[in-house]
Amino acid sequence: MTTKTTAHRAAPKPAATGRERYGKVAFGAIVAVVLLGGLWLAFGNFLTRPVAATGSISVQSSMAGFTPAEIHVKAGSTVTLDWWTEDAAMHLQNGVHTMISPELGLNESLPAQGRRAVAWTVPNKPGTYDVWCDSCCGGKANPQMHGKIVVEPAA
Numbered sequence: 001m002t003t004k005t006t007a008h009r010a011a012p013k014p015a016a017t018g019r020e021r022y023g024k025v026a027f028g029a030i031v032a033v034v035l036l037g038g039l040w041l042a043f044g045n046f047l048t049r050p051v052a053a054t055g056s057i058s059v060q061s062s063m064a065g066f067t068p069a070e071i072h073v074k075a076g077s078t079v080t081l082d083w084w085t086e087d088a089a090m091h092l093q094n095g096v097h098t099m100i101s102p103e104l105g106l107n108e109s110l111p112a113q114g115r116r117a118v119a120w121t122v123p124n125k126p127g128t129y130d131v132w133c134d135s136c137c138g139g140k141a142n143p144q145m146h147g148k149i150v151v152e153p154a155a
Contacts, residue, residue, distance in 0.1 A: 070147065081120060084110070091136060094135060
């Protein structure tokens with residue numbers, strides 16, 4: 001006696017309709033726009049950051065403090081800081097950011113949404129010095145509003 005085995009085939013899946021395909025494409029486009037928007041909000045500042053003049057050090061002041069948070073300079077040298085901010089005046093006390101370090105002879109102010117070059121002669125005493133913004137977000141008492149300047153020995 002022979003037995004026949006019959007293979008059961010699954011019914012073919014119906015082709016996606018134009019409306020289903022359009023829905024998937026639209027969903028993908030929305031996801032892409034949302035992701036790109038999030039990336040722009042998170043990292044757009046890095047893309048639009050002004051370029052520092054040759055030989056100067058770019059320093060940004062913001063509500064999050066100084067960027068970069070640590071700067072290295074040589075003792076006795078003359079340094080130009082290309083200092084800038086995009087913060088609006090309403091967020092700043094007296095409409096300015098400040099860069100203060102009595103030990104380094106720094107007591108500068110920068111208007112909101114401003115940019116300026118600060119020429120500065122670095123003291124001859126190597127070490128790590130604190131700088132802070134005393135005009136917003138709690139000033140010197142706020143740990144975020146600090147940066148470091150590392151004065152390295154002259155070569």
